[in-house]
Amino acid sequence: MKYALVALILAGLGAQASALDLHGLKPDEVAVWAAPVEGGPxxxxxxxxxxxxxxSTMKLLxxxxxxxxxGPDYRWKTALLSAAPVEGGALKGDLYWLGGGDPRFDNGNLLSLLYSLRLRGIRQLDGRLLLDKRAFGKVGGADDFDDDAGRAFVVGPDAHLVNLKVAWLTFxxxxxxxxxxxxxxLAGVEVRSELKPGGAEPCPDVRRFVSIVNDGRHVSVAGSLPQACDGQRAYVNVLEHDEFAGQDFAALWQALGGVGPLRVERGTAPAGARELATWQSQPLSVALADINKYSNNTMARTLFLTLGREAGGEDDTAAAAERVLRDELRHRGIADADALQLENGSGLSRRxxxxxxxxxxxxxxxxxxxxxxxxxASLPIAATDGTLKKRFADLGPRLRMKTGTLDDVKALAGYWQAADGRRLAIVAIVNGPRAKSSGPALDALVSDLALSFNTAAMRPSAKP
Known part of the structure; x- marks a missing residue:
C-alpha cells in the first residue's frame, strides 16, 4: 500500500511538521503528536x-x-488462611481466601493453590469459605456501558478475580x-443444549455453527456441530464475582477429592490466622503484555487499583490510584494538565x-x-500479534502501537523504529461520529509519519 508522505518544513536543527495529509479526516476530529525519542522538536x-x-491508549499511562x-518484577499474592485447628484431615473451622487482586489469576493457579492445601493434609473443610476482600476498597466504575452488560470486556475488577470471571463451554x-x-x-449455572451432530466441514470457530444465549445463570446452546469442532471452546461471562469465585473454588476443590465448604460468604481474616497455602503471580511485565497486546480492560483496571492499594488506598482504591498516577506525572516532569480526566485507567470510559x-x-x-x-515489549507488533496482527503489513515489526476503539473513538499510540535505529513516538486519536470508519485514514496518517521520519533521518543534516 502506498501512502502520501507528510509535507515537512525543515528549519534549523529540527524538523517540524507544518502540514499533515489527514486522508479525509476533518481537522477538528483528529489530534496528532509525534517526536523523536532520541531528542529534538x-x-x-x-x-x-x-x-x-x-x-484504550489510556492503558499506556x-x-x-x-x-x-x-517495578517490572512486582508480583501479586493470593493466600488461604485460618485460625482453626486441623484434625484428622479436616479443618475444624472457617477458611479465609485473601484475594490479592491478581489480574491473571486463573483456574490453573487456583488449582495449584488448592493442591497446596491438600498437600498440607487437609481434605475436608468443616467451616465456611470466607472471601477476604480487603485488597480493594472502592473500585471505581465504567459508566454508560449498560448496553454491553454481560460481555467479557466490561467485567469489572475484583480482589477475587478468577479466570477473568468467564467459564468455558467445551464442545x-x-x-x-x-x-x-x-x-x-459451576453449581449456579445451568447449561441447556439442543446440539445436533453436523457434517464433515472444517471448523475454524465453533461459534459459526452454534448459537449461545447467556443470561449469567442459564446458558442455552443450539446448532449443528461438525466433527471438526470436537474439543473446541467458547467462553461465557456468568455470575457475579463472589458467586463465581466461591463456586469455582468448590468445583476445583471437589475435583481434587476435597469435601466442603459449608457455604461461601465475605469475611476478614483475624490477626492470628496462619497461612495454609499461597500463590504468587508471574511478574507485572507479563501482565502488562496481556493488557496492552490484547487490550484487556479488566486486567488494566485491576492494575490501576493495585497502584492505589500499594499507596495505602484501602478505603477508596480508585481515588488513590488516580493520585499515584498524577503524582508520577509530576515526578517525571510531565505536565499534569487540567485536561487529564481519569475514571478507571483502562480507557473503557466515556469520560x-x-x-x-x-x-x-x-x-x-x-x-x-x-x-x-x-x-x-508489551505493545502489539504490527502485522505480527495482538490487536495489530492484521494491520500495517507494509511497515511490519518496526512499528509497535497500542490501539484504542470505542464508539466515536479510534486511536493509535506507540513507536516506529527507523532503519538507522532511531525511534519516533507517535500519537494519533480520532474523536467523532465518523471514528468507526476512520481506521484506514488513521493507519495511513501513522504510516506517513513513519515514512517521513525515515526520510528525515536520511538527510545529511539529520543528527545521528
Whole structure:
C-alpha cells in the first residue's frame, strides 16, 4: 500500500511538521503528536493540547506508572488462611481466601493453590469459605456501558478475580452425538443444549455453527456441530464475582477429592490466622503484555487499583490510584494538565480525557527510562500479534502501537523504529461520529509519519 508522505518544513536543527495529509479526516476530529525519542522538536503537532477521549491508549499511562512505581518484577499474592485447628484431615473451622487482586489469576493457579492445601493434609473443610476482600476498597466504575452488560470486556475488577470471571463451554462430538460441557462445572449455572451432530466441514470457530444465549445463570446452546469442532471452546461471562469465585473454588476443590465448604460468604481474616497455602503471580511485565497486546480492560483496571492499594488506598482504591498516577506525572516532569480526566485507567470510559502531547511525553519518558524494554515489549507488533496482527503489513515489526476503539473513538499510540535505529513516538486519536470508519485514514496518517521520519533521518543534516 502506498501512502502520501507528510509535507515537512525543515528549519534549523529540527524538523517540524507544518502540514499533515489527514486522508479525509476533518481537522477538528483528529489530534496528532509525534517526536523523536532520541531528542529534538516534535515532527508533528496537530490539536496536540486538545483534550480527547483516548479509549484504550489510556492503558499506556497506567502501565507506565505501574512499571515506575511497582517495578517490572512486582508480583501479586493470593493466600488461604485460618485460625482453626486441623484434625484428622479436616479443618475444624472457617477458611479465609485473601484475594490479592491478581489480574491473571486463573483456574490453573487456583488449582495449584488448592493442591497446596491438600498437600498440607487437609481434605475436608468443616467451616465456611470466607472471601477476604480487603485488597480493594472502592473500585471505581465504567459508566454508560449498560448496553454491553454481560460481555467479557466490561467485567469489572475484583480482589477475587478468577479466570477473568468467564467459564468455558467445551464442545464434543462423540460418534453420532453432540454435547457441551461447562468448565468449571459451576453449581449456579445451568447449561441447556439442543446440539445436533453436523457434517464433515472444517471448523475454524465453533461459534459459526452454534448459537449461545447467556443470561449469567442459564446458558442455552443450539446448532449443528461438525466433527471438526470436537474439543473446541467458547467462553461465557456468568455470575457475579463472589458467586463465581466461591463456586469455582468448590468445583476445583471437589475435583481434587476435597469435601466442603459449608457455604461461601465475605469475611476478614483475624490477626492470628496462619497461612495454609499461597500463590504468587508471574511478574507485572507479563501482565502488562496481556493488557496492552490484547487490550484487556479488566486486567488494566485491576492494575490501576493495585497502584492505589500499594499507596495505602484501602478505603477508596480508585481515588488513590488516580493520585499515584498524577503524582508520577509530576515526578517525571510531565505536565499534569487540567485536561487529564481519569475514571478507571483502562480507557473503557466515556469520560476519560488526555491530550496527544501528554500521552506522547509519557511515551518518550517510557522509552528513555530504565524499564523501556518491558514497556515497549508489551505493545502489539504490527502485522505480527495482538490487536495489530492484521494491520500495517507494509511497515511490519518496526512499528509497535497500542490501539484504542470505542464508539466515536479510534486511536493509535506507540513507536516506529527507523532503519538507522532511531525511534519516533507517535500519537494519533480520532474523536467523532465518523471514528468507526476512520481506521484506514488513521493507519495511513501513522504510516506517513513513519515514512517521513525515515526520510528525515536520511538527510545529511539529520543528527545521528
Amino acid at each position: 516534535p515532527l508533528a503537532s496537530h490539536r496536540a493540547d486538545e483534550p480527547v477521549n483516548p479509549a 497506567t502501565g507506565w506508572a505501574a512499571l515506575n512505581r511497582l 464434543y462430538r462423540d460418534g453420532q452425538s453432540a454435547r457441551v460441557v461447562l468448565d468449571p462445572p 476519560e480525557r488526555v491530550t496527544a502531547r501528554l500521552l506522547g511525553e509519557v511515551l518518550l519518558d517510557a522509552a528513555r527510562g530504565p524499564f523501556a524494554g518491558e514497556f515497549i
